[in-house]
Amino acid sequence: MPDQALRWVTASVGSGARVLAADALDGGTSSAVHALRVDTGGSQTLELVLRRFVRLDWLVEEPDTATREAEALELLADVRLPTPRLVAVDPDGSRAGAPSVLMSRLPGTVVWDPADVDEFLRALAEPLPVIHSVDVAARVGLPDYRPYPLQMRRPPAWAARPDVWERAVAVLDDELPSEERLFVHRDYHPGNVLWEGGRVSGIVDWVNASIGSPWADVGHCRVNIASELGQDAADRFLDLYRAASGRTDEYHPYWDISAAIGGLDEDADDQPSPADERFLAAAVARL
Numbered sequence: 001m002p003d004q005a006l007r008w009v010t011a012s013v014g015s016g017a018r019v020l021a022a023d024a025l026d027g028g029t030s031s032a033v034h035a036l037r038v039d040t041g042g043s044q045t046l047e048l049v050l051r052r053f054v055r056l057d058w059l060v061e062e063p064d065t066a067t068r069e070a071e072a073l074e075l076l077a078d079v080r081l082p083t084p085r086l087v088a089v090d091p092d093g094s095r096a097g098a099p100s101v102l103m104s105r106l107p108g109t110v111v112w113d114p115a116d117v118d119e120f121l122r123a124l125a126e127p128l129p130v131i132h133s134v135d136v137a138a139r140v141g142l143p144d145y146r147p148y149p150l151q152m153r154r155p156p157a158w159a160a161r162p163d164v165w166e167r168a169v170a171v172l173d174d175e176l177p178s179e180e181r182l183f184v185h186r187d188y189h190p191g192n193v194l195w196e197g198g199r200v201s202g203i204v205d206w207v208n209a210s211i212g213s214p215w216a217d218v219g220h221c222r223v224n225i226a227s228e229l230g231q232d233a234a235d236r237f238l239d240l241y242r243a244a245s246g247r248t249d250e251y252h253p254y255w256d257i258s259a260a261i262g263g264l265d266e267d268a269d270d271q272p273s274p275a276d277e278r279f280l281a282a283a284v285a286r287l
Contacts, residue, residue, distance in 0.1 A: 001034055001050075008096040009036060009050060012088035016041025025049070030058045030065070030207065032098075035105055047105040048087060051207075052098040059099065064141075065207050066099035067091045071141045072209035073103060075134050075183065081127055082106055082194075082202045106202030108194030112228050121233060123200050124193060124221065125240040131203075132214040132245070134183040145184060145212025147172055148263030156264075158272040164281045168257045169264075171287065177252040178213035186210045188217040189224035214245070219255030226279040234279065256283035 001022050010017040021037040036048040053065050062068075070089035077085065084103035090096040114120035136142065150172060155165035185192075186208035194202030210216075218241055226234035238251060260280045 001032075002097050004095075004097040005050065005052060005100065008088075008090060008100065009038065009048070009102060011095075012102055013038050013040055013046065013048075020045070022050075030055055049084065049103050049105045050100060051103070052096065052100045053093075054098045063099075064091070066093075066101050068142060068209060069101050069207040072206035073101075075136065075209075076206070079130060079134055081130055082200065083206070084202075084204060106194055106204065108196035108201035110191055110193070111195045112190055117229060117233055118236065119198075121225070121237045122240050124190065124225075125237055126244045127200060127203060128188065128214065128217055128221075128241055129245040131185055131188075131217070132182045136181075136183045136211060142183075142209055142211050144181075145176075145186065145210040145216050147258040150261065151263070151265035152268065153264075156268040156272070158269070159277060160274070161277060161281055164277065164284050165261070167284050167287070168261050168280055171254055171257050171284075172261065174254070176213070177254045178215060180213040181211050182214055184210050184212050184214060184217050186212075186216065187220065189221045190228070191224070213255075214247075215251060215255040216258070218251070219257075219259040222256060223259040223276065223279055227273065227275045230275075231279060231282060253283040253286040256280070 006019050009019055018039050018041070019036055020039055023035045025033040025035055030053060032052045032054050034050045036050055038046045038048055040046060053059060058065065066089055070086055073084055073086040076083040084106060087102040087104065090100045093099045111120065150169060153169050155162035159165050185206065187205055192203065192205040193200055194204065218238060222234040222237055225237050242248070257280065260276055260283065
């Protein structure tokens, strides 16, 4: 890790602070993420996470990424959910060397293969209504939800049902089926949820937080669940979310389609995923 970033960390924690350890964490696609142990200079040692947004191509498209995550964490500070606490933010990288967010580290590990699938899905669904209830009336810094733009408007080379992909692309050209303006995580799925002792111990990676329909979070989580645990598990998750949220309105297949093909580009040709195609076909069949 660059010395400049370490100096910013210690300055953010306070006079006399020093970094005892810095370990790279797996999973970041838009950023470099490190777990830090920081001596405050007194009798306390902090477990922190430093996220540095170092991909220039991402910063060209979304220069406010650090600000967005920091604002999301501030919104969540008084919410009864296990989310990181913001320590400091360097929006433009002038102090840390790259746009950066320093936050508390939460305990736990990611789980993709739970022993009890139904209880796993229930615990995964229950935080979402709390997230969506966060008051954003006075906050205008977060962007509106939009599906990730399509870079490729044809079926991938491996597609067994090209008609499904063509219909799905056409659906994303339609208007959003909901005009709700609530707080959404935007990247809610098992890979961003930590578990400890069979319970959710952390909800992380708030850089894509947006204002939009809660169904966007449901669809994004469903496509990830279907890929790992199957379509039945994804459908069960929807039922459990309805039970937790009390929502009875229609779940439009748009949200599954947006989650499944949003951001589709030429790389998809080399990444065959029959599970994703089955999920997409199920959504298109409900149109």
